[in-house]
Amino acid sequence: MSTDSATRDPAPTRASTSGRRRRPRLRWRLLLVTGVVLAGIGILAVSGLQRSLVFYRTPTELVQQHSMVGDRVRLGGLVVPGSLRIHGQVADFSLTDGVTKVPVVYRGQLIGTFRQGQDALVDGTLGRDHHFHATLLMVKHSDSYRAPDGSRYKPPRIGGGPR
Amino acid sequence: MQTQASRPPTDADSTRDDPAKVLSARRRRLEHGIGLAALIGVAATLTLGLAVAPPDAVQGEPQRLMYVHVPAAWTAYLSFGIVLVASIGYLARGDLRWDARAQAAAELGVGLTGLTLVAGMLWGRPVWGVWWVWDPRLVSTAFLLLIYAGYLGVRGLTDDPHVTARRAAVIGIIGFADIPIVHFSVVWWRTLHQPPTLLRPEGSPPMPASMLVALLAGLVTFTLLAGWVYLRRLDALTLAAAHDAEPAEAHPPAATVPVRITRGGRS
Numbered sequence: 001m002s003t004d005s006a007t008r009d010p011a012p013t014r015a016s017t018s019g020r021r022r023r024p025r026l027r028w029r030l031l032l033v034t035g036v037v038l039a040g041i042g043i044l045a046v047s048g049l050q051r052s053l054v055f056y057r058t059p060t061e062l063v064q065q066h067s068m069v070g071d072r073v074r075l076g077g078l079v080v081p082g083s084l085r086i087h088g089q090v091a092d093f094s095l096t097d098g099v100t101k102v103p104v105v106y107r108g109q110l111i112g113t114f115r116q117g118q119d120a121l122v123d124g125t126l127g128r129d130h131h132f133h134a135t136l137l138m139v140k141h142s143d144s145y146r147a148p149d150g151s152r153y154k155p156p157r158i159g160g161g162p163r
Numbered sequence: 164m165q166t167q168a169s170r171p172p173t174d175a176d177s178t179r180d181d182p183a184k185v186l187s188a189r190r191r192r193l194e195h196g197i198g199l200a201a202l203i204g205v206a207a208t209l210t211l212g213l214a215v216a217p218p219d220a221v222q223g224e225p226q227r228l229m230y231v232h233v234p235a236a237w238t239a240y241l242s243f244g245i246v247l248v249a250s251i252g253y254l255a256r257g258d259l260r261w262d263a264r265a266q267a268a269a270e271l272g273v274g275l276t277g278l279t280l281v282a283g284m285l286w287g288r289p290v291w292g293v294w295w296v297w298d299p300r301l302v303s304t305a306f307l308l309l310i311y312a313g314y315l316g317v318r319g320l321t322d323d324p325h326v327t328a329r330r331a332a333v334i335g336i337i338g339f340a341d342i343p344i345v346h347f348s349v350v351w352w353r354t355l356h357q358p359p360t361l362l363r364p365e366g367s368p369p370m371p372a373s374m375l376v377a378l379l380a381g382l383v384t385f386t387l388l389a390g391w392v393y394l395r396r397l398d399a400l401t402l403a404a405a406h407d408a409e410p411a412e413a414h415p416p417a418a419t420v421p422v423r424i425t426r427g428g429r430s
Contacts, residue, residue, distance in 0.1 A: 033316035037313045040309040054352075055297075056355075113289070144369035145374055147217035148217055
């Protein structure tokens, strides 16, 4: 038999000369992978814990915790219909959670999806004047979708009957 | 088997890499079938998503990115589910074919998670007002990407395929724990990202029928596309493994290696 394991290369597609180069490169790669993953986890952890474990506060929470005056926080709530006033670059409106209203002053462009009666998040500080001075405005849209004519999906009701 | 030892490679060598020899006809027919169905699905989804479904009353045209973002996320979860099953399969059987299945699925999943994040950012910028926030949904999804990128990163750090497979399998199994966290993050914690529309605790999705149909088409299409990519990638991995395993005298390395390893010395 001509098959002779002694002379057979165990990894035929990897030429043996690359074995010596491979080990230091593998170590660098392991370090790189570990470093990137740890750095990534670190960034995620730091950003997550940066302000607090809660992504935003409700108006009631904001008002109740007096120690928050002057701190940079995020506030989320429903934009009170009828509360929007725009003076040039400055927009005034109120956010509510159904219990407490907080007046917000936002200096900047209002994004097109911003609507009264819809949710919004603001990032900024609560001033001593009890107005929230927002530096960033984010619109939070709900999980429902509507066509421009307002139609929604109505699932078929099993057994018929009035809706 | 000494006759082929020192001759230069000819066209006949290419038949050894011919997929037909490694894959069965049934497998190829399956792949062609899935590929064709996926193409039809792409056409259907594009038509439904761009033309038939209306723009959202509040969000406008950017909402159409939902037909990419949601299916990509769903297919990513599915891929990582396959990684979980295949990782368990490898640890239980020790068969490297399970490891290949896990690897192909992880590669697919990482790509899809990246796509989910990119589509999400493109959707978020005009609708939320920001490209990114560090809210629990986005953070846990970024974490998911990181975990499975790590899964792929630990591969090939050693020449022993079983050591690699074992390390990867452990990561593949533990990493899956992030998926329920990603999904429920919008329910458990306060987020900018909205709660789920399709898989709500309450039941029926609040969405016009035409949007729902487009979304379902997207889900099916992405699943088919992912299936096709997965099978093709698995073929490539299987081929590479078969190539590595063959004895050197019977199949001298293909032309890419400049140094010809000859067996002419034995005679």
